[in-house]
Amino acid sequence: MGAALLPSVYGRAVAAEALLDGAIPVMVKRTLADAALAAATGAGASYCDVRIGRYLRQFVITRDAHVENVVNTESIGVGIRVIAGGAWGFAATNDMSTAGVATAARQATAIAKANARNQTAPVQLAPTPGVGEQSWRAPIRTNAMAVPVKEKAALLLDVNAAALANGADFVNSVLFSVNEQKYFASTDGSYIDQDIHRIWPLMRVTAVDKATGKFRTRSALSAPMGLGYEYLDGNKADQTVLPSGVVVYGKSYDMKADAIAAAKQARAKLKAPSVKPGKYDLVLDPSHTWLTIHESVGHPTELDRVLGYEANYAGTSFATLDKRRDHFKYGSDKVTIVADKLQPGSLGAVGFDDEGVKTKQWALIKDGVLVDYQAIRDQAHIIGKTASDGCCYADSWSSVQFQRMANVSLQPGKTKLSVPDMVAGVENGIYIVGDGSFSIDQQRYNAQFGGQLFYEIKNGKVGGMIEDVAYQIRTPEFWNSCVAVCDERDYRLGGSFFDGKGQPAQVSAVSHGSSTARFNGINVISTARSLG
């Protein structure tokens, strides 16, 4: 549905040391894959792909001065997808024997044949050349799974203590690490082994004013990243001090420094005045903009939504096919938005997608004009493409792969523009940092977004903190009000591990990059209420 931001638990709990070993040898995977491919084709499948997955996740969860929980999970199995009689069939098993996968392959073929009876049109797959044996490894420096739990717990408790010593009444923090070891094989002749890593340090600080009964929170300004433990190095070169004095982070995060800032800012929120509703020019930091891009561009350009396949759950899209044909003006000429499965350090980066397609970058909106969608192999022909875009994904070996959002990012401005220079030109604006409340309709027209930190901008100067800010948009008007985007020096990523779609629901991890951007004349409401 959208970018849910709280961790959930997958798979079976295992001992920490089990996360470092137990990888299935490539030769074993190849043998299993060949057994499945042979069984499927022998049963009458015209196409078969096999995904052998080992999914490892670790959560270290703390509250104030203690560790609440350490959870290690592991999930291993095989998902087999076939086409028979022109229809899809799928079966999955955790029986990792050649006989087990062959049985599952035959089950998938039988299901496909059953589905074929009611199929109105046969599946059309965009051709994808076999690539033989390939491997791809995420370019990480330190495997988070190799860092002892004790060290991670100590880091989080140190972070919590720093927040509590600087004005926080409560603090919750989590370190979430993921490793997906995925092997893909298909009847096209591909055998692809991939090793994917992700990390997400999360934190929420609460400040309470007991006398007034008021409380305020400030969440981490970290981003989930396709990086290893090196993301927590706190490298100064990856920090930016904004004109508001807020420190934001790029490819490296200083969790303790952010905790101290969060505690002070949460206390400041208790005293900050409410925003006066009205029209403002918004200056949006990338730590905020990622979510607006995700909801208002990433989702509406997913082809399955455009066509109506998600009508009962995630929704459809206003960005219909006629709009692309008619060169719909999605945004101003400052707005170029690309889909990307290559970007190093991003959550969506892989060498090949979950149907063996080599990944790439492509434009969705070029100089403000809608030019393309996100499509996979069985959708490409619908929009006249001869190849998939390489954005197919399944969240588990036991889930069917389907079209999922690539990293979708606003390109930096082409002319040199720093953040201070952008702010200097704003007469009556609001500076928003961090993501907050988010909601958008089922066709992605009307959205409302909050944030973590809000500062007023008057006559080119950033002033004091304000509170209770939310802005409401109609997607095309919003992107057409974009008057400036800072240059590539300010480009940073945000994202989520938990983009939800499909029934049964699956999650997907996705990044969204941007530089600070300015949007003129946006409707801002006050969210202050009284319960009497």
Added chain:
Amino acid sequence: MSIFTEAQAKAILDKVIALSKADQCTAQLKGGVNGNVRFALNNVSTAGIVSDVDLVVEVAFGKRVGIATINAFDDAALERVVRRAEDLARLAPENPEFVPAVAKQTYQSTPTFSPATAAITADYRAQVAADSINPCKAENLVAAGFLQDGVNFVAFANSKGNFGYQQATSLDYTCTVRTADGRGSGWVGRDLQDAKVFDTKSDIRTAMRKASASADAKALEPGKYTVILEPAAAAGLLAFMFRAFDAREADEGRSFLSKKGGGNKIGEQIVDPRVNFTADPSHPDAVIMPWDDDGLLREHLPLVTNGKVANLEYSRFWAQKQGKKANAGIGNLIMAGGTKSTAELIKGTAKGILVTRTWYIRMVDPQTVLLTGLTRDGTFYIENGAIKYPLKNFRFNESPVIMLNNIEELGRPVRVKGDESDLIMVLPPMKLRDFTFTSLSDAV
């Protein structure tokens, strides 16, 4: 096999408890068989069955806890999972909030199992899809929907002699029907335990009627309006409100149920005196397991009585710290109402807006439980007791606490489930004044 009998489950759990050398051991088996069918654009898109059983073993040495899980049940596997949990516990830091396993409880079994639901087959699911699609095709409408059904069991035991076992069935059906030109959209949803009372052919007519009737929607200026929220529309808002019924959050000053100066609002009037909410595992329309995830006995628990906070949820740790009685985590939410159907509430309304369903609800400010979200799949203007015309959808910014202070009338409660909540709810349609719509949406 994914449904163990009570004897099979007990034999496994007893072995696990006997194998453990820790100070205490709790073991839980959870499994089931769940089938589904999905359709869109008047075609079946996917169908499948998922079977699984997991054994979770939690052991403690003093305040050090270890948890391990496995899905194999031979003697060697059971030995392995117990030793793995014990190894983790020995390495774990002490948890100062550790509470011992629950003592032996006396559970009253609840009738959560329905043979008709357990007997659902792939053919039944295919028929549900066909019964949804065919009438839509005949009237140039487009159906997209999902049916998921299942039979599941839970069994647990601990070294203090506690044991529980029960099976449950569920059926969840939703269908969105759109006009072929995309200008109208309707919806129907059923969350049931017993498939005997499920009638696709009847339910699909509701979604079809709303789809056809909602085309050619007119725009109404956003503002404060009298609304009739159908139970499905109210469910999402109320689920958010009850997430805040946690005693610890309230006592710590970070909830709308926190009191100025400290403490919580138990006993205080927070909403209209006609408002009554309870959690009740045996409620005939919303039967749930008689225990929570900790194995704590669920009892009839008044939450709001005559508009006053009657109880909050006390975890075992917080109850112990505050000298209160712990209560089990709630699994359902029952709101008392009147006798009128939604149609009868409409008849008694001079001017107002009927809301079929709400969507993408998110917390804006937990201080006041201010929520934002949108209407969808059938929003209609009511005048002089009748629906006059369809309306374009609205975004709302409203707190369920404020909403429940603005009650005009409550109708007859029915079973519903929120889009993003696990609570089974029994809610009335509600007529409310001054509901706050803040903008219009072009979405259909």
